Amino acid sequence: MLLNAQEPQLLRDYLVRRGWIDESESITTLEKPGEGNMNYILRISTPIRSLIVKQARGYVEKYPTIVAPAERAIIEGHFYEAVQDVPMLAEQMPHLLGLDPENNILVLEDLGRARDYTNLYQPGQLLGDDEQVVLTEYLANLHHHFAVVTPTPVLRNKAMRALNHEHLFVYPFQIDNRFDLDTVQPGLQELAMSYKTDSALKTAIQRLGDVYLADGPTLLHGDYYPGSWLRTDAGPKIIDPECCFYGPPEYDLGVFVAHLQLANQPESTRKRVLTVYRETASFDEKLCQQFSAVEIMRRLIGLAPLPLPLSLDQKAQLLTDARKAFV
Ligand SMILES: Nc1ncnc2c1ncn2[C@@H]1O[C@H](COP(=O)(O)OP(=O)(O)OP(=O)(O)O)[C@@H](O)[C@H]1O
Ligand SMILES: [Mg+2]
Structure with a gap:
């Protein structure tokens, strides 16, 4: 599964399959949340929530000829998991909402248009x-x-x-x-x-x-x-x-x-x-x-x-x- 903002239906099906949004939810907006070089990252909004979905590929998103380890997204997810029990750290970071090791995707709480x-x-x-x-x-x-x-x-x-x-x-x-x-x-x-x-x-x-x-x-x-x-x-x-x-x-x-x-x-x-x-x-x-x-x-x-x-x-x-x- 490659995240692709041009294919909102596939994206929605994927999010429902993973249980990150409900069957009844539709995607209202899809946007790039900010500047980044390494990964493919989207802000996905539905009528009831907004999620940040980040996928690492086996290369640098902005420079596809540069090879980079795809598992970095999952390692990033494990970092979020590790700090989750430490309130002083967890409250300074977005919450981890989901992790899909098969596709190197992590889902984060949206901290807003910061x-x-x-x-x-x-x-x-x-x-x-x-x-x-x-x-x-x-x-x-x-x-x-x-x-x-x-x-x-x-x-x-x-x-x-x-x-x-x-x-x-x-x-x-x-x-x-x-x-x-x-x-x-x-x-x-x-x-x-x-x-x-x-x-x-x-x-x-x-x-x-x-x-x-x-x-x-x-x-x-x-x-x-x-x-x-x-x-x-x-x-x-x-x-x-x-x-x-x-x-x-x-x-x-x-x-x-x-x-x-x-x-x-x-x-x-x-x-x-x-x-x-x-x-x-x-x-x-x-x-x-x-x-x-x-x-x-x-x-x-x-x-x-x-x-x-x-x-x-x-x-x-x-x-x-x-x-x-x-x-
Ligand atoms: N949880 C979040 N809530 C709101 N905005 C976010 C969140 N995570 C990322 N963003 C937005 O997306 C941008 C890119 O995110 P991030 O730095 O994680 O991507 P990246 O591809 O790893 O970037 P880099 O190439 O700098 O390593 C951020 O600068 C921010 O604007
Ligand atoms: Mg980065």
Whole structure:
């Protein structure tokens, strides 16, 4: 079964068969709920409910030539299941309403027409004080809780982790990865070259990549950045744990603070996040800085750079600062 918005009758039959809607319900609207690259995702409304239905295929939805593990949707579903018994985490995420492992489909509670937080990258946009606290406490609670719970083997998410490892620790530092960064911004390729040819840096990053690949002490969200946060009337909610894995908490925290920097948030925000996090869970500051640095590098000079409104000089400064985490 391939989800297809062009075939509403088949879709309705499928949802009824699975028991996710009643025989008597008709589909009133079908729409794309928001921007995403990886998966096929629909908001399906009937007169009495609205569902978010997400299907992973064996490739990246937006770039079908890139192979990706189809079971990621089911692993994402298991993450939602795992947090369901932990009120502090469950209330920050949509509820899981259904899972179909055969077709790699998961069904989620619709959090409404909320936008994600990617507008934070635009000039003048600030993450509010309360939002900083909610987002940090979610992460601290997640890490703290799962450090003492017996691991669920499927959440090791080995195949997605291997794919992400390539994008984080390998491609950005390859001299010829066939992606011309000048198509993103003229001059970016040359700027990147000094990192791609820095063998001491590459050795350090390879070692860090090995830490990422080795299982670590707790469950991580795995992609904790503004695209995984939804701005709802009830405050920020967290979605899309398809990259989750058991790893070092410094990874999630590092990615979080990397995006505060990429979004040009005040230094006080980063400090606050680290302080609030420390109230619940401890962490290795150097390791956090290194994961943060790699996230900044890959988002600037990796294969799918973030579309940031930054000048080449600003990117150069971010890269220079990131490099310092490895001295
Ligand atoms: N439970 C939900 N309630 C409301 N909107 C949602 C929900 N889940 C997802 N969306 C919307 O759909 C968008 C894409 O969702 P999601 O990030 O899960 O997809 P994805 O394909 O995994 O994306 P990516 O390529 O960024 O990994 C979100 O940014 C949001 O706008
Ligand atoms: Mg995703």
